[in-house]
Ligand SMILES: [Zn+2]
């Protein structure tokens with residue numbers, strides 16, 4: 001069997017109220033699929049009850065840290081289990097996240113703009129889908145500029161909100177401006193394989209946007225966004241092939257919030273590809 005090299009960099013726990021399976025179940029799948037490690041990045045607690053039904057409660061945060069630590073101990077020497085977080089971005093949340101991120105040592109912090117969250121939509125959707133798409137990419141760039149995040153998750157998620165209203169050529173200038181701003185921050189972006197299960201069935205972001213990311217030298221982190229154990233590492237080989245076609249030479253991941261890289265050919269080989 002080839003030597004494991006890759007991490008699952010985006011995965012959840014039942015504490016967010018819309019995922020199933022214990023961290024140990026996820027780690028076991030990571031081991032079975034030939035991954036080196038798994039980073040839990042569950043949905044962070046937010047202030048004022050913001051989208052409270054789909055994330056961990058503020059009182060659950062310590063338990064989250066303990067759950068991941070217990071799985072890390074259980075899988076020592078087999079799979080490298082690490083603590084991370086998926087932290088939502090919207091303007092004004094920054095001080096809350098600054099305090100939250102300082103509470104426990106994190107390895108990977110995903111920044112997410114979630115346009116499907118009702119509390120977010122209530123605040124930012126004015127009834128015009130194109131305006132909402134433009135606002136999404138502005139918020140994406142602003143999230144990078146906060147320097148609170150290592151990687152921007154599923155960075156074209158907005159396309160699934162109203163698939164019939166998604167016109168890439170029309171929104172492209174906004175995406176280009178956002179990517180220029182993101183490239184200036186050095187923050188990485190995610191290639192999220194769960195996109196194939198969404199309304200517009202393709203990995204997030206699209207192959208065209210992926211090429212625009214590569215042209216700007218923005219590093220890419222791979223994640224399956226597993227909300228159940230069997231999705232850990234899901235679709236990694238096709239995703240790595242897509243990166244190769246888009247002209248990437250390496251894939252990134254974060255440990256201790258520092259970016260590391262693996263040559264793409266070695267990453268593909270580690271999965272037997
Ligand atoms: Zn989720």
Ligand SMILES: [Zn+2]
Pocket residue numbers: 010011012041086225
């Ligand atoms: Zn996620």
